[in-house]
Amino acid sequence: MxxxxxxxxxxxxxxxxxxxxxxxxxxxxxxxxxxxxxxxxxxxxxxxxxxxxxxxxxxxxxxxxxxxxxxxxxxxxxxxxxxxxxxxxxxxxxxxxxxxxxxxxxxxxxxxxxxxxxxxxxxxxxxxxxxxxxxxxxxxxxxxxxxxxxxxxxxxxxxxxxxxxxxxxxxxxxxxxxxxxxxxxxxxxxxxxxxxxxxxxxxxxxxxxxxxxxxxxxANPDRPNIQYSVIETLSKKRTLRTLFSSTSESEKEGTQRPALVFCRSRKRTEQLALTLRHSLQEKEIFFYHAGLSPEEKKKIEQWFFRSSTGILAATTAYGMGVDKPNIRSVIHDEAPATVEAYLQESGRGGRDTQPCQAILLVSEEDRCKVSPFFRGYVATQGCRRLFLYRGLGMELDGCSGCDRCNHEKREGIEGYESFLAFLRKNSRRYTEEEAIHLLRGRPSLLTVSQALYRSRWYGTLQWWETEELKEALDNLFRQGRIRKGTFLWKNRLYLAMK
The missing domain is CATH 3.40.50.300 (P-loop containing nucleotide triphosphate hydrolases)
Structure with a gap:
């Protein structure tokens, strides 16, 4: 030779x-x-x-x-x-x-x-x-x-x-x-x-x-093309819809898609796929879990492999051995049990060495369920990449990208201050249903009969869907920030004392 x-x-x-x-x-x-x-x-x-x-x-x-x-x-x-x-x-x-x-x-x-x-x-x-x-x-x-x-x-x-x-x-x-x-x-x-x-x-x-x-x-397990970040949210459905909303096909093929959304249950994959299909008005959104027939799995695998703009909500049944090279986003709807699982699953993205974002969504509901490690991962003010690999007992020389090291600034949790300001001014005045109709600002029998449309708060969160507002209020209840009144103010919302 x-x-x-x-x-x-x-x-x-x-x-x-x-x-x-x-x-x-x-x-x-x-x-x-x-x-x-x-x-x-x-x-x-x-x-x-x-x-x-x-x-x-x-x-x-x-x-x-x-x-x-x-x-x-x-x-x-x-x-x-x-x-x-x-x-x-x-x-x-x-x-x-x-x-x-x-x-x-x-x-x-x-x-x-x-x-x-x-x-x-x-x-x-x-x-x-x-x-x-x-x-x-x-x-x-x-x-x-x-x-x-x-x-x-x-x-x-x-x-x-x-x-x-x-x-x-x-x-x-x-x-x-x-x-x-x-x-x-x-x-x-x-x-x-x-x-x-x-x-x-x-x-x-x-x-x-x-x-x-x-x-x-x-070999060094760090994947420098993967950017790690955490988004704290009142409504995961709202956050996902915002992440995937775009105005053109070229934007869909940018940093967000193709996208893989990992969920912990079969039911959740189906719910998210259906919700995103409806809210984004797109057909290229499917779910994948172990309950599907072999024929259904193969069909979805082939579709996602070829797709450049698709979104797949999946359990870990889709995880191991997947060879789709160009996944641009791996989003976890909930933290996995271990750091190994998180790195394995987020590592499904960016196998073509091009940039990929690994995003963990966190709501109040999650805080009592996630492991102490992931509570620390969410709360850390330092490098998220270093935090993850220290969980494996490793030290890295530096960070090639995370929201902390990139100094990404998010103006608080979306909707959080709006909800609190609304309830400060309207303590024990509205029920949950009335508050949702008022904040969303959509004409309905309730908004007309209760004259809600006259309020200056009417339509404050007009871009939110009804389900998203309900999810946000549920998280504020879990957080202990709001409560429902009793007696004369039965079911009327008010801010809890800190």
């Missing part, structure tokens, strides 16, 4: 395989380091090995971690077994590997006896290089017994943070991975994740490596 200057260069089997199967022309240094260790541990270089053996690899979302086990699988004899957390991830990787002409099989629940028999014949005959599965399928005694005689070279656990986050709650099969690994006796085991705190790393060592300390390969 010669380079452009006519100088002979050494052959590079990694790049040769990468270009042949995946069309890549280069590898990042941390990818080479991880791959070299896997190959060296399996005796690929046929020389005395100084390899580290088992390893935990931390690579940021979109950094190409799949290549770190796919390329060795093509170069090594035997089978590479990859454990995924979600069926959708398995199906996506299966499709991609098939398209790349890589011999791949899939082992999952719900397969017929004929499908299983055909799969294991192919495995015994060495016709499959990569087998995709999940913890539940591998925990089946019959399945494990059938896998033990096979020559498994490399045991891979992708999204390994799930061991800590799910294993001790609703996915106990994750805690079996250490026993499964011991039964299969692979030459090398590798755990991959994008973000992991010391606590999560310790859980991975405890349950997968049974207390052994494997080598760690870690």
């Amino acid at each position: 010669e380079d452009l200057l006519g100088i002979e260069t050494l052959p590079d089997p990694l790049l040769d395989a990468g270009e042949q199967f995946f069309g890549i022309r280069y590898l990042f240094p941390y990818q080479r380091l991880a791959i070299h260790n896997i190959l060296d541990s399996c005796g690929y270089f046929q020389e005395e090995s100084d390899a580290f053996g088992d390893q935990i690899i931390l690579l940021p979302t979109g950094a190409g971690k799949s290549l770190c086990f796919q390329l060795p699988a093509l170069l090594l004899p035997g089978l590479t077994l990859v454990v995924y957390p979600l069926l959708s991830l398995m199906a996506d990787q299966y499709r991609r590997l098939r398209e790349a002409k890589v011999p791949v099989g899939i082992l999952k629940g719900g397969q017929s006896e004929e499908e299983r028999a055909s799969l294991f014949r192919s495995l015994k005959n060495g016709e499959i290089k990569i087998l995709l599965s999940n913890p539940e399928s591998l925990s089946n005694p019959r399945t494990l017994e059938a896998l033990v005689p096979l020559s498994i070279t490399h045991f891979v656990v992708d999204e390994a943070h799930c061991i800590a986050q799910w294993g001790e709650t609703f996915r106990p099969a994750y805690l079996n991975l250490g026993y499964i690994r011991a039964a299969l006796k692979p030459k090398v085991t590798t755990a991959f994740t994008a973000t992991a705190s010391p606590f999560v790393l310790e859980k991975i060592r405890e349950h997968l490596f049974k207390g052994f300390y494997p080598h760690e390969v870690s």
Whole structure:
């Protein structure tokens, strides 16, 4: 092989395989380091090995971690077994590997006896290089017994943070991975994740490596193109509508869209999608959650992948393994349980290295539900990026963008002072329904019958929707700023004493 200057260069089997199967022309240094260790541990270089053996690899979302086990699988004899957390991830990787002409099989629940028999014949005959599965399928005694005689070279656990986050709650099969690994006796085991705190790393060592300390390969997980910010709000629906409102298609394709809005429940995704469709008068807004049929999921995934202006309200069912490169906004309707989850989910944006905003919405309702970490994240007057990564036990040299370091000034919580000023002047005068009609300033039977249109406060918040005003008042009630009167002033609103 010669380079452009006519100088002979050494052959590079990694790049040769990468270009042949995946069309890549280069590898990042941390990818080479991880791959070299896997190959060296399996005796690929046929020389005395100084390899580290088992390893935990931390690579940021979109950094190409799949290549770190796919390329060795093509170069090594035997089978590479990859454990995924979600069926959708398995199906996506299966499709991609098939398209790349890589011999791949899939082992999952719900397969017929004929499908299983055909799969294991192919495995015994060495016709499959990569087998995709999940913890539940591998925990089946019959399945494990059938896998033990096979020559498994490399045991891979992708999204390994799930061991800590799910294993001790609703996915106990994750805690079996250490026993499964011991039964299969692979030459090398590798755990991959994008973000992991010391606590999560310790859980991975405890349950997968049974207390052994494997080598760690870690690229800087910071994504400098992601701008972190927090918006405190009385109405999340109002805030989302404001963020996504625009007057032209070119503005939609600016810093806001395509956008992914993470919600904690299926019902919330449906509510938000419907509300935004109505308020923005747009059709390119959908929801996505685990309750959809496979056909519905695929249809929405394909639509969002192609869309340049779409908005998708989704649970974390859409999260892991998503490869849409040009998501411009990732908005959290509510803080996740852990900093790892937040960085994983916000990392779905900006995978094309272009600017992306990661916004956390916070209302009074959230304050009693979020973890102490996220209460600190919201309240901090310092750098939000540094605060997040300190939650992983890391220190960064500086910040490439957050609302604090950018000195972004928001003039308080939208609508907050207007509500308080209104109630100072109209204490115990209006019910909640009357206040909403008055502040919105829309002609109705109530505004006419009560002569509300004569008030100087009529239409003060005319750009707010009725649902948004109701949500704002609910948050002021939770905050203890307003109350409802009794007796002669029954249900009349007034400001609470501080």
